[in-house]
Amino acid sequence: MTEDNAISNKYDFKSIEAKWQAVWQDGEVYKVTEDDSKEKYYLLEMFPYPSGRIHMGHVRNYSIGDVVARYKRMRGYNVLHPMGWDAFGLPAENAAQKNNSHPATWTYDNIDYMRNQLHQLGLSYDWSREIATCNPKYYQWEQLLFIEMYNKGIVYEKVTTVNWCESCQTVLANEQVIEGTCWRCDEPVYPRKMNGWFFKITDYAEELLRDLDQLTGWPEKVLTMQRNWIGKSTGLTCDFAVADLDCTISIFTTRPDTIFGVTFMSIAAEHPLLDTLIAGTDRETEIRRFTEEILTQKQRQSVEVVPEKEGIFTGRYCINPFNGEKLPIYVANFVLMEYGTGAVMAVPAHDERDFEFARKYGLPVSPVVVPEGIELDPTTMQEASTIPGILENSGQFSGMDSLAAQAAIIQFAEENHFGSAHVTYRLRDWGISRQRYWGAPIPMIHCDRCGVQPVPLDQLPVVLPEDPEVGSACLPLHKRPSFIATSCPKCGQPAERETDTMDTFMESSWYFARYVCPRHTDSPIDRDKAAYWLPVDQYIGGVEHAILHLLYSRFFTKVLRDLGYLDIDEPFTNLLTQGMVIKDGTKMSKSKGNVVDPNDLIQEYGADTVRLFSLFAAPPERDLEWSSQGVEGSSRFLNRVYRLILACNELLDCDPNIPAQLSAQGRIVHRKTHQTIKRVTENIEQNYHFNTAISAMMELFNVLSTSVGENAQEQVEPPVIRQAISVLLLLLSPMVPHFAAEMWEKIGNTELIEKQPWPEFDAEAAQEDLLTIVIQVNGKVRSRLEVPVEVTDEFLIEKALADENTVKFIDGKTIRKTIVVKKKLVNIVV
Ligand code: ANZ
Numbered sequence: 039m040t041e042d043n044a045i046s047n048k049y050d051f052k053s054i055e056a057k058w059q060a061v062w063q064d065g066e067v068y069k070v071t072e073d074d075s076k077e078k079y080y081l082l083e084m085f086p087y088p089s090g091r092i093h094m095g096h097v098r099n100y101s102i103g104d105v106v107a108r109y110k111r112m113r114g115y116n117v118l119h120p121m122g123w124d125a126f127g128l129p130a131e132n133a134a135q136k137n138n139s140h141p142a143t144w145t146y147d148n149i150d151y152m153r154n155q156l157h158q159l160g161l162s163y164d165w166s167r168e169i170a171t172c173n174p175k176y177y178q179w180e181q182l183l184f185i186e187m188y189n190k191g192i193v194y195e196k197v198t199t200v201n202w203c204e205s206c207q208t209v210l211a212n213e214q215v216i217e218g219t220c221w222r223c224d225e226p227v228y229p230r231k232m233n234g235w236f237f238k239i240t241d242y243a244e245e246l247l248r249d250l251d252q253l254t255g256w257p258e259k260v261l262t263m264q265r266n267w268i269g270k271s272t273g274l275t276c277d278f279a280v281a282d283l284d285c286t287i288s289i290f291t292t293r294p295d296t297i298f299g300v301t302f303m304s305i306a307a308e309h310p311l312l313d314t315l316i317a318g319t320d321r322e323t324e325i326r327r328f329t330e331e332i333l334t335q336k337q338r339q340s341v342e343v344v345p346e347k348e349g350i351f352t353g354r355y356c357i358n359p360f361n362g363e364k365l366p367i368y369v370a371n372f373v374l375m376e377y378g379t380g381a382v383m384a385v386p387a388h389d390e391r392d393f394e395f396a397r398k399y400g401l402p403v404s405p406v407v408v409p410e411g412i413e414l415d416p417t418t419m420q421e422a423s424t425i426p427g428i429l430e431n432s433g434q435f436s437g438m439d440s441l442a443a444q445a446a447i448i449q450f451a452e453e454n455h456f457g458s459a460h461v462t463y464r465l466r467d468w469g470i471s472r473q474r475y476w477g478a479p480i481p482m483i484h485c486d487r488c489g490v491q492p493v494p495l496d497q498l499p500v501v502l503p504e505d506p507e508v509g510s511a512c513l514p515l516h517k518r519p520s521f522i523a524t525s526c527p528k529c530g531q532p533a534e535r536e537t538d539t540m541d542t543f544m545e546s547s548w549y550f551a552r553y554v555c556p557r558h559t560d561s562p563i564d565r566d567k568a569a570y571w572l573p574v575d576q577y578i579g580g581v582e583h584a585i586l587h588l589l590y591s592r593f594f595t596k597v598l599r600d601l602g603y604l605d606i607d608e609p610f611t612n613l614l615t616q617g618m619v620i621k622d623g624t625k626m627s628k629s630k631g632n633v634v635d636p637n638d639l640i641q642e643y644g645a646d647t648v649r650l651f652s653l654f655a656a657p658p659e660r661d662l663e664w665s666s667q668g669v670e671g672s673s674r675f676l677n678r679v680y681r682l683i684l685a686c687n688e689l690l691d692c693d694p695n696i697p698a699q700l701s702a703q704g705r706i707v708h709r710k711t712h713q714t715i716k717r718v719t720e721n722i723e724q725n726y727h728f729n730t731a732i733s734a735m736m737e738l739f740n741v742l743s744t745s746v747g748e749n750a751q752e753q754v755e756p757p758v759i760r761q762a763i764s765v766l767l768l769l770l771s772p773m774v775p776h777f778a779a780e781m782w783e784k785i786g787n788t789e790l791i792e793k794q795p796w797p798e799f800d801a802e803a804a805q806e807d808l809l810t811i812v813i814q815v816n817g818k819v820r821s822r823l824e825v826p827v828e829v830t831d832e833f834l835i836e837k838a839l840a841d842e843n844t845v846k847f848i849d850g851k852t853i854r855k856t857i858v859v860k861k862k863l864v865n866i867v868v
Pocket residue numbers: 271290291292293296372373374375376377378379380381382383384385387388389462
């Protein structure tokens with residue numbers, strides 16, 4: 039092959055991609071405004087953290103989103119497709135410290151670099167809406183919302199025991215503690231007492247749970263994770279009178295059906311009644327020593343690490359109100375004061391923790407819920423029996439099914455006024471205080487005289503000081519005297535600013551709403567624009583955000599609704615969680631050292647090839663296994679389409695009308711064209727299975743390539759070829775937009791391909807011609823089959839073997855051979 043040939047054999051992706059990116063940008067092709075004449079479609083991908091460079095996970099996420107955005111535009115929707123930066127966070131501080139620069143510099147440099155990378159991918163964003171959450175023009179609204187929430191009682195301050203990561207010097211939400219270690223640095227996390235700000239997300243627990251039922255466009259597994267995170271359970275709180283004292287201890291249980299199996303009671307070391315129980319008794323000193331030990335142990339223990347169960351008898355007893363039994367009261371290290379009532383009715387026969395405790399301290403085990411077909415012998419039981427069954431030794435409830443008994447026992451307690459049904463949630467209030475520098479300052483002021491005061495609204499934003507003070511650019515706010523000093527908005531006397539910054543999950547909890555009016559200066563959200571655009575119709579992102587980010591966004595949506603900004607209950611109608619990009623079976627990540635840099639790929643193959651590969655290699659929800667052959671293959675396909683179009687360019691200059699009568703091959707191409715439109719459309723509409731859509735387009739290409747040029751077997755009418763190629767380009771255009779735009783222009787179109795409607799398929803044209811195939815068994819005609827003209831041998835054999843008549847004549851014998859004569863017969867030899 040000569041040099042010249044080699045060049046014309048491949049399309050020049052570099053200049054083509056640059057050309058179309060400029061056309062889109064200069065023409066503001068993807069800029070949108072509200073337009074009541076069209077149906078809106080809001081497509082959103084999770085915005086990236088500006089870590090430095092985009093990775094294959096981003097490429098995948100954004101390629102998927104871009105196909106949907108471009109497809110919906112061609113279907114006539116007014117598509118909002120914005121992009122921005124989740125720009126606050128710890129990595130900026132770490133990097134700044136390492137490079138002796140400022141987090142803001144690092145962040146904005148990264149944003150510039152990554153914006154350029156996204157540009158090179160040809161993603162169809164409305165860039166006029168770009169936001170960076172570290173910009174005061176963004177977080178000023180977050181501060182305003184914080185104050186409005188404070189005024190409404192959704193924000194409060196309290197001293198709590200928090201999860202403290204020493205190495206990150208920060209408080210972590212429970213969700214950020216993974217098996218006792220920090221989600222970011224893997225170091226152990228310890229409890230610590232601290233003042234902090236909280237959102238009352240628990241006020242919304244029931245609604246957050248209930249509205250999951252509306253989210254029919256979310257994956258079932260994400261709904262389940264949300265449900266479990268909220269963790270609703272209905273139980274019983276019940277009062278047990280203390281013997282010889284005039285007081286009662288209230289317990290909380292989720293298993294009221296086991297109430298006749300209680301053999302002792304355990305209370306938390308911090309339980310307020312403990313003093314009353316032991317005051318003046320001879321065991322007082324010993325018990326106090328023990329509880330102090332538990333409490334210090336708790337302080338030192340890394341969170342979520344389960345200690346050995348320990349307890350001590352208080353010397354007191356209480357009375358089970360159901361059967362009058364006298365039960366010893368213990369202090370136990372595994373009973374939490376923060377949960378339920380801080381006291382537990384212990385049922386060793388049916389609760390693991392109680393069983394362990396009872397065996398250790400020689401307390402009785404008394405089974406009352408007997409699963410069918412199982413015998414529970416209290417002396418030989420090796421573990422608690424936690425499954426449902428039939429009640430025994432349970433007074434008037436004996437013989438009842440344990441589930442039914444729960445309701446009956448709660449009702450009995452309520453009727454007799456010693457207990458009541460009690461709903462609890464696993465969900466805790468959201469602690470949003472962070473002691474880090476690179477975040478939005480919490481807009482509050484502490485005054486010695488007037489207490490805590492919100493910053494007056496006309497003094498917002500409270501700007502994060504970006505000038506470095508003494509030494510370090512990342513000094514937290516509590517070490518910056520010039521930031522702290524202010525005056526009280528109420529009494530005017532010197533006061534101090536709050537120095538905590540907000541959890542960076544805050545910014546991402548409402549950014550989707552800010553995109554509808556990113557430059558709006560009167561309020562955080564323009565109500566009219568929000569009413570037009572929201573909710574987001576399709577949200578796309580990684581499953582790692584399936585719990586927290588989505589829960590917080592849902593919470594914020596409800597809060598924004600209650601503050602009067604929105605009139606929706608849920609932010610995201612449909613959710614797609616894409617799989618990971620993996621290489622040799624492990625997740626692609628810097629720490630694994632198996633990263634493929636999309637930049638290198640774009641340089642070598644062009645953006646369209648990279649996009650096509652990431653769409654073709656797997657359906658979106660599955661993991662995508664990286665393969666360099668796959669990338670090569672995608673590149674080869676595009677070049678083959680390119681050469682085919684060049685080869686038949688002259689044919690395309692013809693009357694576009696399809697003649698009524700077509701040649702045999704013309705009919706095949708025409709049919710395939712319409713079948714492909716149908717398949718691609720269905721694949722996109724039903725479940726975004728772009729991989730099968732691309733396969734369908736490849737099939738169309740294969741039929742076309744046997745119909746034109748030197749290899750053509752039969753002459754095909756030019757209008758049929760012209761239509762097939764146009765359709766192929768239109769269907770390809772959401773996936774490989776630069777390539778399709780260029781080819782579209784090359785075949786003589788003057789209007790942008792982006793402005794074309796999605797092709798309609800003609801059902802009649804897509805209809806298969808049917809053929810009658812003869813089926814023989816051992817050479818004798820036994821049956822006939824009606825099948826489409828275009829079928830594979832495998833399909834024919836499969837059909838033949840399933841045919842009733844054939845089966846009769848095969849008569850269970852072993853099949854030795856099958857012979858197919860194309861379009862005529864199948865012979866089965868037995
Ligand atoms: C009796 C019982 C019998 C229980 C049984 C369980 C099984 P979840 O389901 O996680 O909400 N509990 C209550 N308050 C506690 C506290 N402050 N610290 C430690 N444990 C506490 O857990 C509820 C169950 O945890 C309650 O139901 C109680 O033990 C225990 F076969 O009561 B159960």
